[in-house]
Amino acid sequence: MRALPTWGTSLVAAVVVLGPALLPGFVLVGDMVFVPKLPLNASLLGIGAAAPRAVPSDLVVALAGSVLPGQLVQKLVLLALLVAAGAGAARVVPLRPLAAAAVALAYVWNPFVAERLAIGQWAVLAGYAALPWVVRGCWRLGLQPTSSGRAASAAIVLGSLGGAPAWLLVVLGAVPAYVTGAVSRTGAAEEAGSGGRARALGRRAVLLALLLVATALPWAVPAVARPGGTVGDPLGATVFTPHADTAFGVLFSLLTGGGVWNGQVVPPGRLTVVGSLMAAALLLISLAGLVLGLRRRTPGAAAVTVVGGLGLLVATATAVPLVADAMAGLPGGGLLRDGSRQVAPWVLATSVGLGLAIEALASTVARPGRVLVVLVGLLPVAALPAAGWGVSGRLVPTQYPADYAAVARMVDAADGAVAVLPFEAYRRFPWNGHRSSLQPLPRFLSAVTVSSSDLVVRQPSGAVVRVPGEDRLATEVAAALRSGSPTSRLGQLGVRWVVVDVDGAAPPAGTVERYAGSRLRLYEVPVVDPVAAADPARRWQPPWLVVLWGDLLAVVVVVVLVAGDWGRATGGAPKRPDSRCNADTVQ
Numbered sequence: 001m002r003a004l005p006t007w008g009t010s011l012v013a014a015v016v017v018l019g020p021a022l023l024p025g026f027v028l029v030g031d032m033v034f035v036p037k038l039p040l041n042a043s044l045l046g047i048g049a050a051a052p053r054a055v056p057s058d059l060v061v062a063l064a065g066s067v068l069p070g071q072l073v074q075k076l077v078l079l080a081l082l083v084a085a086g087a088g089a090a091r092v093v094p095l096r097p098l099a100a101a102a103v104a105l106a107y108v109w110n111p112f113v114a115e116r117l118a119i120g121q122w123a124v125l126a127g128y129a130a131l132p133w134v135v136r137g138c139w140r141l142g143l144q145p146t147s148s149g150r151a152a153s154a155a156i157v158l159g160s161l162g163g164a165p166a167w168l169l170v171v172l173g174a175v176p177a178y179v180t181g182a183v184s185r186t187g188a189a190e191e192a193g194s195g196g197r198a199r200a201l202g203r204r205a206v207l208l209a210l211l212l213v214a215t216a217l218p219w220a221v222p223a224v225a226r227p228g229g230t231v232g233d234p235l236g237a238t239v240f241t242p243h244a245d246t247a248f249g250v251l252f253s254l255l256t257g258g259g260v261w262n263g264q265v266v267p268p269g270r271l272t273v274v275g276s277l278m279a280a281a282l283l284l285i286s287l288a289g290l291v292l293g294l295r296r297r298t299p300g301a302a303a304v305t306v307v308g309g310l311g312l313l314v315a316t317a318t319a320v321p322l323v324a325d326a327m328a329g330l331p332g333g334g335l336l337r338d339g340s341r342q343v344a345p346w347v348l349a350t351s352v353g354l355g356l357a358i359e360a361l362a363s364t365v366a367r368p369g370r371v372l373v374v375l376v377g378l379l380p381v382a383a384l385p386a387a388g389w390g391v392s393g394r395l396v397p398t399q400y401p402a403d404y405a406a407v408a409r410m411v412d413a414a415d416g417a418v419a420v421l422p423f424e425a426y427r428r429f430p431w432n433g434h435r436s437s438l439q440p441l442p443r444f445l446s447a448v449t450v451s452s453s454d455l456v457v458r459q460p461s462g463a464v465v466r467v468p469g470e471d472r473l474a475t476e477v478a479a480a481l482r483s484g485s486p487t488s489r490l491g492q493l494g495v496r497w498v499v500v501d502v503d504g505a506a507p508p509a510g511t512v513e514r515y516a517g518s519r520l521r522l523y524e525v526p527v528v529d530p531v532a533a534a535d536p537a538r539r540w541q542p543p544w545l546v547v548l549w550g551d552l553l554a555v556v557v558v559v560v561l562v563a564g565d566w567g568r569a570t571g572g573a574p575k576r577p578d579s580r581c582n583a584d585t586v587q
Contacts, residue, residue, distance in 0.1 A: 003087070009101040010086030013108040014079055017117070019389035021078060025397025026071050028429075028437040030120025030265070034074035036400070038062040039446040046222025047547050049473035049540035050453060055219040057123040057163045058443075071397070078122060081129040082108050088132035088155075089348055093293065093300040095355050098362060102377035103355035106286075107132070109380045111245065111258035111270060111279075112347045114387040118265035118394045120437065121341075127166025128344045130159025134173040135348065139303040141204060141566065142181025149204070149566025153211055157558050160215035164223075167216055168335050169344050172311050178208055180303040204566060214557035221550030225542035228472070239457045239465050242319040242340040247276040254315050256283050257347040259340035264436075264458075265394075267386035278383035285376065286350035289357030298356065308349025315343040354379070398432045400440070403517035407499055408444045410515055416496025416528055417448040417536035419477050422504035425452045425469070430503065431519065441499060448536045450477045450495070472540035487511055491525045494532030498523040 021027045026034050038044075044059040046052030064073045086104035095103065107113075116124050137152025152174070159170040182201045242259035244250045245266040253259040256279040258270065269275040293301030317323045318339025327336045336342065354377070362373045386392045411418055420441050428434045442449035453469025469475075473493070480489030487510035490498070500507050500521045507513070511523035532538075 003091075005097040006090035006100045006104045007083070007087050009104045010083045010090070010108060013086060013105050014082035016388050017082060017108060017113065017391075018075075018078055018395065020393065020397065021390050021395035022075050023397050024071065025399050026074060027395050027397050028432050028440060029118065029394060029435050030426075031438055032074075032117075032120030032122045033438045033440045033443055034061065034070050035440060035443045036065075036070040036405075038065050038070065038443055040066070041446055042544065043448075045547055045551060046219060047541050047544050048448065049450075049471050049537040051226070051470045052219045052222045053163065054123070055163060055222065056161055057126065057166075060161050078117075078125075081122070081125045082113070085113075085125070085129040085132070088129065088136070089351050090355070092132050092136050092304050092348070092352050093298050093356065095359050096362070098373065098377065099355040099359040102358045103351050105377065106351035106354045106380045107348060109384065109387055110347055110351070111256060111260075111267065111384060111387070112344060114267045114384065114391045115245070115258060115260040115262075115265050116341075118267070118391045119260065119262055121165070123162040124165045124169070124341055124344075126162030127159045127169030128347075130155050130166075131169055131173045131344060132348055134159060134170050135177040135304055135307050135345075136300060138174045138177040138208065139181040139300055141208070142178040142183075142201065143185050144181075146567040149207070149564075150562060152208075153558075153562045153566075156211055157215055157562060164216075164219050164335055165338075165341055167212075167219075168342070169311075170215070171212055172314065172342065172345050173307050173348075174208060174212060176306045176310050177303045178205065180306050184302065207561060207566060210557060211561045214554045214561075217550045217554040222542045222547050225546045227540055227542075238321065238324065239455075239467055240338040241321070241324050242315060242343075245270055246279060247271060247273045248280070250319050251316065252276070252280070254312060254319070254340065254343050254346070256280070257343060257350065259315065259319070259343060261338060261340065262457075265391075267384055268392055269386050270384060275383065278379070282354070282379045282383050283350065285357045285379065286353035289353035289355065289360065290349060292360050293353070293356040301352070301356065304349050304352050308346040311342050311345030311349075315339050315341075315346070318342070394435070396433060396435075401431055401517070401519040403515075403520035404441065404444050406517060407441075407515060407520050407522050408446075410522060411497050411499075412446045414496060415447075415494075415530070416525075416533040417450055417473070417477075417494050418445055418497040418499060419481070419490065419495050420449060420451040421481075421498060421500045421507070423452045423478055423481060425455060427501070427504070429501075447497070448473075448494075450474050450536075452478060473537050481508060487525055488527070491528045492532065494529055494534070494536035496525055496528045496533055498525065 038058060038061050040062050042048065044062055046055040061073060086108040089107035090100040090104040133155035137155050140147050141149055141152045156170055156174060160167045240261045242250055242254055243261050243263065244253050245258040245260060246253045246256060250259060290305055294305060318336055358373055358377055361376065365372060390396065420439055426436050426438055428436050439451045442451060450473055453471035453474045455467040457465045457467060476493055477495060480486050480493060483489050486508040498507055498511055502519055502521060507523045511525055513521060514524050515522035
């Protein structure tokens with residue numbers, strides 16, 4: 001019953017933040033593109049020419065969409081992520097209901113969530129939602145010799161379903177939290193000289209590392225096994241570094257949970273002096289709460305502080321040009337692109353800090369002064385009111401034109417790839433309120449569908465930068481469209497169909513019109529290489545057998561470690577009473 005206020009607060013905050021997104025229709029914004037029914041095909045496993053950026057998140061959506069309508073899947077996913085995030089944050093440290101509810105509100109209502117929703121990075125929010133559960137579970141895993149590890153491992157697995165960026169947030173939470181718990185345990189006087197427990201902690205660390213590696217395999221194996229690998233363009237290290245979204249600079253923006261590179265998704269009011277001052281007040285109160293929690297040795301306070309500090313350090317480092325360039329040149333350095341994502345652990349720390357401050361304040365004021373305590377708890381809303389109602393109306397649902405379903409029925413009836421024109425990754429469709437979003441057609445079709453993988457970014461100075469993509473097939477198709485004989489070149493690549501948006505481009509010369517709708521036109525390439533059409537991405541995709549073996553290994557490791565008892569597996573000693581652990585049962 002004591003958890004009801006936090007779950008209730010999380011639900012109410014999530015509903016208000018999402019607002020119109022919960023109404024009928026699909027929300028198409030940035031990277032967030034859900035369709036009525038995402039086809040189940042090999043690309044969901046990363047077997048394709050494109051980099052596996054939506055692996056395994058799109059597979060989860062496709063499986064859910066096989067039993068539920070696509071728009072319902074989107075609404076349930078968004079709502080579940082925000083509710084789980086708030087409820088998890090409220091449990092990281094033991095707090096009374098009022099303070100715990102404040103933590104839940106702060107972790108749902110903040111610049112990080114608002115900006116990630118506005119830019120459509122719902123999969124990143126999977127890692128964000130799992131983060132507090134991972135921190136709490138891994139800290140207890142290091143602290144308590146006989147804990148089963150199931151809670152921590154389940155949170156790691158669920159968070160990692162968001163793909164590489166979500167997995168990185170999980171790692172930033174799991175490793176320092178476990179180390180903090182282990183150090184607290186081994187540093188206690190009662191544990192001095194206990195070699196057996198040290199060995200058990202070491203074995204647990206190995207199991208934790210094994211689980212983290214296993215949850216990365218679904219996207220890491222196809223990324224590494226692709227011909228030429230997956231190497232991001234160094235330009236991305238500069239374009240996607242954190243930017244100031246407050247009046248007080250980049251560092252302050254990160255400290256207050258923002259710093260997104262795309263200035264167009266910053267909630268109204270955050271850049272103003274008043275908004276920045278409100279954010280500063282909230283930050284100071286949260287920092288004071290963290291200090292109080294550390295001084296009082298509140299269970300979990302040290303872990304969340306260390307986790308938050310590490311996330312802030314990584315995010316800040318990516319804002320330094322020399323560091324960002326060096327990271328971009330390292331294997332896997334592309335994970336750190338869009339460095340402001342890594343500020344998520346710091347958002348968790350400051351949210352918990354606000355709860356700790358409210359707990360201390362509530363214990364010092366008389367009952368009439370509780371109004372002040374409530375007002376402090378509502379500071380996240382006062383500091384960023386524009387985060388409400390779908391980030392000030394950005395998350396407005398729409399309906400797909402009927403042409404999309406009609407084109408899908410015709411295209412999926414024959415072999416061959418599909419090229420989408422205009423050949424850009426993102427579009428502003430009039431039927432979607434001219435909001436920028438990924439091309440939705442590749443998610444409608446079972447056939448290999450090709451649009452540009454380049455990212456066109458408008459910088460704060462107004463300059464437009466094109467960051468080259470990593471899809472080799474898209475590069476070849478773009479070259480064919482620019483050539484003097486596009487139809488012949490497209491046929492050699494196995495492209496049978498060209499879909500043209502009526503507002504954007506003309507069809508390549510020599511193609512034959514097969515469908516004319518109000519929004520889309522479908523054209524067929526007369527002569528297509530049958531071998532290329534049977535598997536258009538064959539030259540650029542990773543070996544399917546390698547990918548499947550990686551997926552099988554990941555599933556086996558995950559099932560064993562989630563279902564297993566880590567306490568027995570590592571030879572944990574019988575549990576003894578521990579006041580520090582018992583304090584964590586306040587909620």
